[in-house]
Amino acid sequence: MKITQRNKKIFEIKERDGKARVGILHTRKGDVMTPFFMPVATKATGKHLSSKDFEEMGCDAVISNSFILSLSPGAEFIKKLGGVGKFMNFGGVNVTDSGGFQMYSDKFYKRSNDEGAWFSNPMNGDEIFMTPEKNMAMQLAIGADIAMCLDRMPLIEDDKHEIEEAVRKTTLWARRCKDEQTRLQKRIPKGKRQILLGITQGGIHDKLRKQSASELKNLDFDGYAIGGLALGEEKKDEYRMIKIHKSIIGEDKITYLMGVGHPVELVEAISMGVDMFDSRFPTQTARHGMLLTSKGKLRIDKSEYRFDLRPIDENCDCKVCKNYSRAYVRYQLSQKEGVGYHLASYHNIYFLIRLVENARQAIKARKFEQFKKKIILAYKE
């Protein structure tokens, strides 16, 4: 990540190959090349991966969960400590989600009306009423360089009426988020301001996704995320929603596909002009023994790897592949050792960061289609 003067434009596209593009996102912390993948750092740390691990991998941005951090240690607490970036000592860009995603979970989400949403604090059962205004103040206090709107995320299986309602609330709240975030930042010099991204909803309903994108486009956000996907829908539906979102929003703003981290979905989405990704997929699957390699998935728990002295991926130059064998990683995972989780997670995140880096190179070389085909072939089930 290069720290340069903040440009007038937040997002600049530098190279194109079909719909795929390489761009620069100008943030108050510096510039990030797009497309990029953000590891999840929900509680201001990766799962078994520290901020220094992320920096060592060449990771430019991580995403934390402002709602969960606001429950503990608290938004004011983090503000007092200098913001989430200082708290976790991460030199890159800190993105936070709003808590909208927690609406997938009965553990957190209770109900909502036009005013806001009621959540339950799973630590003490307290009811929390979250409004778009409170949410913006919270993400600013936590010190996000890029904040997300509070959205009303429906589940894929919700009935159409519920999804319509969710789209309506998402727009309503997005407007209030934008107004409040603008108001709260009006005294802050332009180059020091937090970026705010709108999120489209609409499940996998073409009409609703279109409506959501149109309504949000009118609000003129710094960029746009595609929300409510990667929740078990079919890939063809996911890809169709990306296309609909993009067709309405257009090509000039940064596009963030939330929750996606599978290599095939990454390259498919990049080919449709997506610039930004996050997912717990690489670490969650790593802990269960599923490792990402240049030749496809490697299920390290298979007995054939018991005596395998080769690295996880012979084409990988990560710390894990340089130092440890498949046999070792397999054994430590089987023993549920923290080091096993660390090594497997480190490799998988490193793999995805290199994957998007290679995608950028392929786009620059106008060879993205070939690159994409190679990944799809390697990951064919």
Add this chain to the structure above:
Amino acid sequence: MKITQRNKKIFEIKERDGKARVGILHTRKGDVMTPFFMPVATKATGKHLSSKDFEEMGCDAVISNSFILSLSPGAEFIKKLGGVGKFMNFGGVNVTDSGGFQMYSDKFYKRSNDEGAWFSNPMNGDEIFMTPEKNMAMQLAIGADIAMCLDRMPLIEDDKHEIEEAVRKTTLWARRCKDEQTRLQKRIPKGKRQILLGITQGGIHDKLRKQSASELKNLDFDGYAIGGLALGEEKKDEYRMIKIHKSIIGEDKITYLMGVGHPVELVEAISMGVDMFDSRFPTQTARHGMLLTSKGKLRIDKSEYRFDLRPIDENCDCKVCKNYSRAYVRYQLSQKEGVGYHLASYHNIYFLIRLVENARQAIKARKFEQFKKKIILAYKE
């Protein structure tokens, strides 16, 4: 650790300050300065600490558990992979314990007679009969640079008759260990041979500890460990046993106090001429929020550290103290995050490795008494 030609003597004392001494242990992997502290790597990894973490800290040796490794992944498995040092990719000296320590636990230990001991495999309930001969073959297969005799470790609270029996068996087995390990290594060039240490038992009974030390001294081991302590006995009893052991064994052989890692016990033992330590204390307590600092114990879970932006120890230059605040480490531990365990464990091990390094410097400067008093003062309860 410097790799030099193996000297004729395994252990050389270079400097003395009272009974405390600085020495060099010549192993087939290279020289280690004594006194030294070994982190525990039971299953060929530290708890939340990798072999690369240990190397980064300047750690010269780690101790694994040959018995537990023999249950899984298996001694022959590790032999096939090139030994435990290659398996875990640790550049330092690999020490293994025999499994004698597992006699403290009903989960493992069943019974013993003069022939050997019956253990239970906690993974599948299988009964395992362990003899001194099998134990030596196992530690050689696992590739220990320093092996420990199979001893019969009694508990402090066992009655005197049981401890007498344990001393008798320990001597009987020590002789068989020595004979078998010599036989198995007779074709191996001297500089490539595994070091074998005898272990004295006897609980806190002066007469029995003396007897054990005398009997073992006659067997002329490469060095001697003091076993069966750090099991809840009073400190004065522990220190008396060290003195008795040393008075019989003499000053010329390396002395290893098993299971000790508390700063005060370390400096007390060094002042009595102990050269080698291991303990799970620094990592186990770290996971429970007890951190070691130059000013004494720091209970990071106390609420006063919630907003504390200072490092764990302002006099420490470890990775954790250079990068993270008390507030951050406290939060991640409270969330039971792997990274919290990693950071706290890393700091505590680093602290102990520096402590023994500073002890060596103090001995060389003939200022060990002052150094010891400072530590005791800082750690006064």
